[in-house]
Amino acid sequence: xxxxxxxxxxxxxxxxxxxxxxxxxxxxxxxxxxxxxxxxxxxxxxxxxxxxxxxxxxxxxxxxxxxxxxxxxxxxxxxxxxxxxxxxxxxxxxxxxxxxxxxxxxxxxxxxxxxxxxxxxxxxxxxxxxxxxxxxxxxxxxxxxxxxxxxxxxxxxxxxxxxxxxxxxxxxxxxxxxxxxxxxxxxxxxxxxxxxxxxxxxxxxxxxxxxxxxxxxxxxxxxxxxxxxxxxxxxxxxxxxxxxxxxxxxxxxxxxxxxxxxxxxxxxxxxxxxxxxxxxxxxxxxxxxxxxxxxxxxxxxxxxxxxxxxxxxxxxxxxxxxxxxxxxxxxxxxxxxxxxxxxxxxxxxxxxxxxxxxxxxxxxxxxxxxxxxxxxxxxxxxxxxxxxxxxxxxxxxxxxxxxxxxxxxxxxxxxxxxxxxxxxxxxxxxxxxxxxxxxxxxxxxxxxxxxxxxxxxxxxxxxxxxxxxxxxxxxxxxxxxxxxxxxxxxxxxxxxxxxxxxxxxxxxxx
Ligand SMILES: Cc1cc2nc3c(=O)[nH]c(=O)nc-3n(C[C@H](O)[C@H](O)[C@H](O)COP(=O)(O)OP(=O)(O)OC[C@H]3O[C@@H](n4cnc5c(N)ncnc54)[C@H](O)[C@@H]3O)c2cc1C
Ligand code: SF4
Numbered sequence: 378x379x380x381x382x383x384x385x386x387x388x389x390x391x392x393x394x395x396x397x398x399x400x401x402x403x404x405x406x407x408x409x410x411x412x413x414x415x416x417x418x419x420x421x422x423x424x425x426x427x428x429x430x431x432x433x434x435x436x437x438x439x440x441x442x443x444x445x446x447x448x449x450x451x452x453x454x455x456x457x458x459x460x461x462x463x464x465x466x467x468x469x470x471x472x473x474x475x476x477x478x479x480x481x482x483x484x485x486x487x488x489x490x491x492x493x494x495x496x497x498x499x500x501x502x503x504x505x506x507x508x509x510x511x512x513x514x515x516x517x518x519x520x521x522x523x524x525x526x527x528x529x530x531x532x533x534x535x536x537x538x539x540x541x542x543x544x545x546x547x548x549x550x551x552x553x554x555x556x557x558x559x560x561x562x563x564x565x566x567x568x569x570x571x572x573x574x575x576x577x578x579x580x581x582x583x584x585x586x587x588x589x590x591x592x593x594x595x596x597x598x599x600x601x602x603x604x605x606x607x608x609x610x611x612x613x614x615x616x617x618x619x620x621x622x623x624x625x626x627x628x629x630x631x632x633x634x635x636x637x638x639x640x641x642x643x644x645x646x647x648x649x650x651x652x653x654x655x656x657x658x659x660x661x662x663x664x665x666x667x668x669x670x671x672x673x674x675x676x677x678x679x680x681x682x683x684x685x686x687x688x689x690x691x692x693x694x695x696x697x698x699x700x701x702x703x704x705x706x707x708x709x710x711x712x713x714x715x716x717x718x719x720x721x722x723x724x725x726x727x728x729x730x731x732x733x734x735x736x737x738x739x740x741x742x743x744x745x746x747x748x749x750x751x752x753x754x755x756x757x758x759x760x761x762x763x764x765x766x767x768x769x770x771x772x773x774x775x776x777x778x779x780x781x782x783x784x785x786x787x788x789x790x791x792x793x794x795x796x797x798x799x800x801x802x803x804x805x806x807x808x809x810x811x812x813x814x815x816x817x818x819x820x821x822x823x824x825x826x827x828x829x830x831x832x833x834x835x836x837x838x839x840x841x842x843x844x845x846x847x848x849x850x851x852x853x854x855x856x857x858x859x860x861x862x863x864x865x866x867x868x869x870x871x872x873x874x875x876x877x878x879x880x881x882x883x884x885x886x887x
Contacts, residue, residue, distance in 0.1 A: 752789025
């Protein structure tokens, strides 16, 4: 055999660069399911199921195209880890080289290199053309910059790819309509929302669901509502439905949250993108075209495109630039255990119950729920970033380390000391009250810092500012945050510290 072409679980595109030039007379494709990839973090059952189902569908698609595929299924013999299984496959096939597209995860890249090294099989890695910005291009852009700012990267990407541009200038005369993307739903709530399409499990997915229920009964999350796109056809339908029905209002309500409203106007395309069932270029083009045809306002198209062309590419660039150190980042030296309710949703804080509850039901929460509810709480409560990272990597159907870790360590927890955010994303209950109706159904009061009905977010927010006052007030980027803390009396500070201690002891026990 000339090439054994390894296709990883998040590389499910017919345009996978490792497949280019395949010669079926002397090459074979290899795909591997491994228990270790589901247990490396305590994965949500829907996360395991979406990967396995999408992989099995993709293998079937390749076979239909006439490609020879060796598929090692979860129940097959040969050890639990990807490394053991790959090692056996190499021993059996004896290829002249192992060929693959750049793995998306630092750990997996290292594991594969180690196996090849031990087996004496040369490894050939092709750049991942799924992304619009290569790792090298990002490193070149970042070189010499003291601080990395997504906004400047995004402008560069708009120019370079001619997206929403007119004669070298941004459409609408502005790069960014972020200020128009922050409306809550108002007192009446979101009203009738267009429901995203559900992709009823077919035979392959039903088999996978049964397998996951059988093999991973202790794992968190439910499979009852599983209806995610697992093929390219499903993913294209999901994209088209989003562009027609939800993109028009996506911009305005991007940050809004409401009880029993898990999806809002969001696209739910992250998993399909991360599995590579969709190409980001086609997603961006569809949104731009909808605006050019007058079907959606510019602030919606721009707000959405910014997420894909800006944030998604930027986050991936940062991941490869800062790994493996990012895994250990812990700017504040936080060491609290992750409270148990992160895995169960069983907490008296209504906002956390809602955000975690829908996460366990669907394997999904939108960006502001991740950043300003579960992430904000983890930062304010001083939970160890590594444990928070392992939770985020486990519980979402879109969770892949390159996307998850910079968002968790960099954006939500400020664990990398503000490498790409100007200040920590922290907020008290007042913000949550403004952006949602969660506080209405809660036993706490977002306005109270101390006392029996004090909102844990509010208490911990003031406690956090009090604790870090010296660091924040000494830095012009964060000095504004501590202005109100400076006005607190010594007695008020003492009461806040005591209330925070009580909260951490009672509701944050592991
Ligand atoms: C702590 C934390 C952990 C996260 N973990 C992941 C993860 O593991 N995988 C993941 O894909 N996203 C992650 N995100 C980013 C973001 O929350 C999700 O991409 C988004 O919620 C997915 O839902 P959606 O497809 O409906 O997104 P939409 O709101 O419809 O946004 C459109 C698309 O933009 C991209 N996008 C938006 N924001 C980001 C971002 N900050 N970083 C990267 N891509 C972005 C996604 O591909 C998304 O599908 C995380 C964010 C936080 C704060
Ligand atoms: S009062 Fe506090 S804990 Fe309760 S929902 Fe509001 S922000 Fe969350």
